[in-house]
Amino acid sequence: MTRQTMKDALKDTLDKVLNNAVSRAGGVPGVVAMITDREGNIYEGAAGVREFGKETPMTTDTVFALFSTTKAITGTALMQLVEEEKVKLDDPVKKYVPEIAEIKVLDGFDENGHPKLREPRTDITINMLMLHTAGFGYEFFSHEDRKYRDQKEIPSILTSTFDSIKSVLLFEPGERWNYGINIDWVGKVVEAVRGKRLGEVMSEYIFAPLDMNDIGFTLTPSMMERRATIHSRTKDGNIAPLPDLILPQSPEMDMGGHGLYASIGEYMKFIRMILNDGAGVLKPETVAQMAQNGLGSLKSGGWISSDPSLANDGEFYPGVQKSWSYTFQVNEDPTPTGRPAGQLMWSGLANLFYWIDRKNGIGGFWASQIFPFQDVASYLGFIEFESAVYSTLKRLGQIAT
Numbered sequence: 001m002t003r004q005t006m007k008d009a010l011k012d013t014l015d016k017v018l019n020n021a022v023s024r025a026g027g028v029p030g031v032v033a034m035i036t037d038r039e040g041n042i043y044e045g046a047a048g049v050r051e052f053g054k055e056t057p058m059t060t061d062t063v064f065a066l067f068s069t070t071k072a073i074t075g076t077a078l079m080q081l082v083e084e085e086k087v088k089l090d091d092p093v094k095k096y097v098p099e100i101a102e103i104k105v106l107d108g109f110d111e112n113g114h115p116k117l118r119e120p121r122t123d124i125t126i127n128m129l130m131l132h133t134a135g136f137g138y139e140f141f142s143h144e145d146r147k148y149r150d151q152k153e154i155p156s157i158l159t160s161t162f163d164s165i166k167s168v169l170l171f172e173p174g175e176r177w178n179y180g181i182n183i184d185w186v187g188k189v190v191e192a193v194r195g196k197r198l199g200e201v202m203s204e205y206i207f208a209p210l211d212m213n214d215i216g217f218t219l220t221p222s223m224m225e226r227r228a229t230i231h232s233r234t235k236d237g238n239i240a241p242l243p244d245l246i247l248p249q250s251p252e253m254d255m256g257g258h259g260l261y262a263s264i265g266e267y268m269k270f271i272r273m274i275l276n277d278g279a280g281v282l283k284p285e286t287v288a289q290m291a292q293n294g295l296g297s298l299k300s301g302g303w304i305s306s307d308p309s310l311a312n313d314g315e316f317y318p319g320v321q322k323s324w325s326y327t328f329q330v331n332e333d334p335t336p337t338g339r340p341a342g343q344l345m346w347s348g349l350a351n352l353f354y355w356i357d358r359k360n361g362i363g364g365f366w367a368s369q370i371f372p373f374q375d376v377a378s379y380l381g382f383i384e385f386e387s388a389v390y391s392t393l394k395r396l397g398q399i400a401t
Contacts, residue, residue: 003042006396010035010043013392014385021381022048026237028351028368028378030058030228033385036268038275038361043389044265051229051241063214063223064367065230065247066260066267067348071183073270074256075130075327077190077201079286086193089130092123093185096192099166100124100185105135106148106168115148115168122173126189129182130326131294135169136180140307140349144170145180157181160251160259162188177300177324186327187256198254209281210269215262217254219246223261230350231370232309239370258349264367267354271363274344274356291344291358293323293330300324310349311373328356337383338390351378355386360399364389 014033021028030048034041046058081087087096094101103124104117120135128134137145139156148154148168157164165184187198194201199217207215214223230245247259274291277284300322302315316322321332328344339345345355351373354365366382368375393399 001396001398006393006398007042009392009396010389011045013388014043015045015047017381017385017388018045018047020384021377024377026377028370028375028381029231029239029241030062030368031378031381032058032060032062032064032264032367033365034060034264034268035362035364035389036272036275038272040272041265041268042362050227051243052231052239053241058228059226060265061214061226061263063219063227063261063263064352064369065348065350066262067258067350067352069267069346069348069352069354069365070256070258070260071327072346073202073206073260074183074187074190074198075290076206076270076282077198077256078126078130078186079282079290079326080205081190081193083283083286087126087189089125089127091126093126093129093189094123097185097188099162103166103169105172106144106170108144109147113147113151115151117168120169120173124173126186127294128173129186129189131324132177132179132182132300132327133174133295133298134180134182134185135171135173135175135178136165136167136182136185137170137178138180139167140305140310141179141303142170143304143306144168146306157184157255157258158247160248160253160255162253164253177295177298179300179303181257183257183327184253184255187254190256191254198256206270206281210273210279212262212266212269215260215266217247217251217259217261218249219261223263226263227261228369233370233372233375235308264365267365268363271354271356271365275358275361275363290326290328291330291342292325293332294325295323298323300329305372308372310371312375314374316345316347335386337386338394339386347373349373351375351382353379353382360393362389362393362399 029052035043
């Protein structure tokens with residue numbers, strides 16, 4: 001079978017998935033989705049509009065707020081430092097970012113609603129940050145973190161400030177897995193060791209070698225013109241565009257956990273780097289390490305929303321055992337969509353989802369810009385998209401059944 005025949009078959013199937021995602025009742029305003037193998041993109045598609053109620057079509061060069069799909073790139077910048085023996089994963093973070101030693105453990109609230117704080121018994125290590133076991137949470141995934149932030153007037157992480165990650169630990173470091181602001185602290189470690197802002201480090205050590213140009217913490221004029229608007233879906237299903245919702249430009253802090261903007265084709269270059277065992281950006285043995293469960297007997301799981309406007313309660317593939325690596329979720333079992341066990345994925349708050357299947361040499365990205373997280377239409381579209389990719393490639397004999 002020729003490569004073009006495979007591309008044509010994917011296009012015929014996947015274009016329908018994208019069109020269904022935007023055209024069905026309650027559909028998402030717009031979506032861009034891509035598939036790559038180790039050589040290059042084998043599918044690129046776009047459907048819908050950049051902003052609900054306007055006519056500008058979604059295109060494959062549309063720019064998205066990447067939110068937490070930023071994390072894997074920050075993790076790569078950290079693992080480069082590990083390769084260079086400039087940091088060790090077991091190092092205490094306070095060695096590089098002393099401010100983390102000021103963070104206390106929250107032991108609930110007293111009868112007057114005031115937080116009860118204590119000193120952690122264990123130093124937070126880089127390893128804990130990378131694996132989300134340090135004790136940090138997110139304001140929209142933790143009622144306790146949200147209450148503490150409100151009382152202490154800690155700014156939202158969407159302000160892109162250092163103060164916004166000086167919150168509280170929800171449990172003793174190393175005790176369990178909990179998704180939170182850990183990778184923003186990893187970004188501060190990278191900055192401390194490199195002596196440069198995180199965006200500069202990424203540009204020099206990751207983006208330039210991979211020819212990733214349409215990406216950054218600050219939007220260029222061209223990127224701003226092509227930016228998709230973020231939307232909000234209310235509980236009654238109505239969709240409202242939020243054209244003024246944009247992460248701070250020239251931010252005080254380059255947020256390693258969520259701050260990048262990019263067109264999706266640029267991110268596919270990063271996914272190909274992982275598929276190709278580092279492609280000169282990382283050593284093959286480092287990529288192998290990044291793809292392994294680092295939690296031991298602990299597991300990663302779902303989330304509880306503390307802000308229904310930003311996130312629904314949810315979990316990826318309930319019933320599938322999941323762990324965490326450096327820094328991706330790993331499905332320990334095969335997923336219902338066809339992805340084999342031991343592969344990588346993660347997502348972004350505005351309903352962006354990607355996976356990296358190193359076994360079969362393919363990766364995919366589904367991008368929309370709508371809150372709350374795990375949106376009823378966009379998440380369904382992602383599941384249909386991944387399922388259609390695997391069923392099509394299996395039918396064509398490109399991957400094993």
